[in-house]
Amino acid sequence: MADVLSPGQLKRLAVHKYSVQGTSVFEPLMQRFWRWLVEQLPLWWAPNAITLAGLFVNVVTSLIVVYYAPDGKQDVPAWASMLTALGLFTYQALDAVDGKQARRTNSSSPLGELFDHGCDALSTVFVTLAMCSSLQLGYHPEWMFFECFAGTALFYLSHWQTYVSGTLKFGYVDVTEAQLVVMSIHILSAVFGQGFWAFQLPIIGLELKQITVLCSVGFSLLFSIRNNTAVIFLEGGVGKNGSTIAGTSVLFPIVPITTVYALAVMIAMKSTTSLFQSHPCLYVISFGMLTAKVTNKLVVAHMTKSSIDFLDTIFLGPGMLFLNQYFNEILNEYIVLWMCTFYCTVDLMRYSMSVCIQICEYLNIYCFKVSTPRMPTSDEDSADGSSRDSPSVRQTRSMRRQRQQQK
DSSP, X not given: OOOOSOHHHHHHHHTOOOOEEOOOSSHHHHHHHHHHHHHHSOTTSOHHHHHHHHHHHHHHHHHHHHHHOTTSOSOOOHHHHHHHHHHHHHHHHHHHHHHHHHHHXXXXXHHHHHHHHHHHHHHHHHHHHHHHHHTTGGGSHHXXXXXXXHHHHHHHHHXXXXXXXXXXXXXXXXXXXXXXXXXXXXXXXXXXXXXXXXXXXXXXXXXXXXXXXXXXXXXXXXXXXXXXXXXXXXXXXXXXGGOOTTSSOSSTTHHHHHHHHHHHHHHHHHOTTOHHHHSHHHHHHHHHHHHHHHHHHHHHHHHTTOOOOOOOGGGHHHHHHHHHHHTTOSSOHHHHHHHHHHHHHHHHHHHHHHHHHHHHHHHTOOSSSOOOXXXXXXXXXXXXXXXXXXXXXXXXXXXXXXXXXXX
C-alpha cells in the first residue's frame, strides 16, 4: 500500500499535542456517566477498538432505517427507530470514553485523535441520513438535501477552525446536544409514528418536520458562527501573518468542500432521471464518503502542520456521474450511482488504512491493541531508523548512549 504521509508529516505528527477548549450545556452531566462507564471497561480493550465498535453500531443501526426507507418516504418500524436511537447513544458513549481509556491504559497517541475524528466524519453522514429518513424528508427532497449536506458542512467547518487556530473549540450547544436531539427524533417517531412529523402548523403553514430542520440547522449555524466562522474570517490564524497552523491561507480549506457540494448540486440538477429524488439515501452516502475523505485530509493537515492536497483520486467517483451525464447517460444513472458509491467507499477505506499503517509503523504502536512504544534491540541507529522511531524511543536511545559514555 503506497505511503500517504511524507517523513516530514510523520515527524510533525509525532509531536502533535491535542488542544481543546469549551464545554457544552449537557456535557458536564454526561461526563459523570462517561467516567463511570470507562471504569467498567476491561483494560485490554484498545481505545481505537472502542471507537470503531461505536461507529459500527451507529452505521449498522442507521442503515436499518435506510433499508426500510431508501427514498426517505416509507414508514420505519418502531423497533428500528428505537434501535437507531440506542445505536447513536452507544456511539456517543463509546466515542466519549475512548480518550479516557487511552489515558487510563497509558496508550494515548496522535493516532487516537486522528482515528476518533475520522470516525466522527463518517458517523455524521449516517446520523443525519437516518434522521432525515425518520422525519420522512423524502417528501421534501430539497429539505433533505439541505439537512444532510449542512450536517457534514458544519463538521468540516469545526475542523477548518481547528486548522486555523490550532484548538478544537466547543460551543454551548454542540455535538452532544445535536446527538441528543437526533435520539429524541427517533424515539418520538417510534412512539407516535412518523406521521407525527407531517403535522402542519397553522398560520406559518410548515410541517413539524420542516420546523425541526430549520431549528436544528439554525441553532447550529448560530453557535458555529460564534465559535468557528468568527475565528476563521475575523480573528485569523495562529501562523505567521494570521495564517493557519501550517502557515497556509486560512481561506483555502473552502475549496475542497465547496467542490464536493458543487458537484453534488450540479449532478442532482442535471439528472434527467431525478437521481437524487429517486435515490436520496444512496446519493447522500456516495457524496458522504467524499466529504468524509476531504474532512479527514483536513484533520491530517492540521495534525501534521501541512498544506491540504486539493487533487484526490476520490473525485473520480462523482466524475463517473458527471461524464455519464455529459454523454447523454449512456449507462443507467442508478447503476453509475452504485459504482460511484462503491468506488468512493473503497477509496476512503484505502486512504484511512494507509494512514493508520504508516502512523503505527512510525510510532511503533498497534492500532487495535493496547501497546507502548517498542524498544529497539540494538543501540545503533539504522540508516533510517532515527527518522521513523517515536520521540520516546529516540529519547531512550539517547539516554543509553550517555550512560555508555559515562562508563
